[in-house]
Amino acid sequence: MDAWLVRLFDAIDERNMGWITALVSACKQAFGELLVDIVPSYTTVLVQFDALQLDHAQARRLLQQVLRGLAPDLHADDDTAIIELPVWYHLSVGPELARLSQHTGLEIPALIKLHSQPVYRVFALGFAPGFAFMGTLPAQLELPRLTQPRAQVPAGSVAIAGRQTAAYPNASPGGWNLLGRTPTQLFDLQRPSLSLLQVGNKVRFVPITKAQFERLGGDSTPMAKEAY
Structure with missing residues (x-):
């Protein structure tokens, strides 16, 4: 197993975007070079990590740590042309x-x-x-x-x-x-x-x-x- 799917919401809503972008940014910072890929979607974020350096339990704990401190990006739209x-x-x-x-x-x-x-x-x-x-x-x-x-x-x-x-x-x-x-x-x-x-x-x-x-x-x- 080299990925976790994080579900933040159950329904599609544009207001989800601040949380989704915040999670993407926080995961990039927390996982660093151990992050292989990250795929945001309507209600979820798929986090793929380097399974040779991080097992799934360690990755889960890291994600839990990220989620505990997560706050929506209130300025996600400020510079969006x-x-x-x-x-x-x-x-x-x-x-x-x-x-x-x-x-x-x-x-x-x-x-x-x-x-x-x-x-x-x-x-x-x-x-x-x-x-x-x-x-x-x-x-x-x-x-x-x-x-x-x-x-x-x-x-x-x-x-x-x-x-x-x-x-x-x-x-x-x-x-x-x-x-x-x-x-x-x-x-x-x-x-x-x-x-x-x-x-x-x-x-x-x-x-x-x-x-x-x-x-x-x-x-x-x-x-x-x-x-x-």
């Missing part, structure tokens, strides 16, 4: 706009406004490298995942599922509802942090035209008919 992701919202690249319109009774321009107005928080990274789970989506836009996932979702596809939103960093299978596409490269092996988005980041989606999308290097190839 908003990352803007341009998005071309269109049925040809966001086929579930039609499904969402039927589900909510709202016209597509209203749906685009609802999705692009909030500032979202990155709660977790997973599923695929650079895939950032963001929330919380407006309740009006809540939609379950597709019953039949697509075999291939194009890179940059902006999607929703439940009360979450995300953008696919690379082409991959996926079952989220597609609303549009961003030209922004979300995962880059040449980037020091690899992923553009990190846990704790604030993100806003900015609607753009097809012409702007293509000028920014976006691939406007429509989804295959069978993918609708």
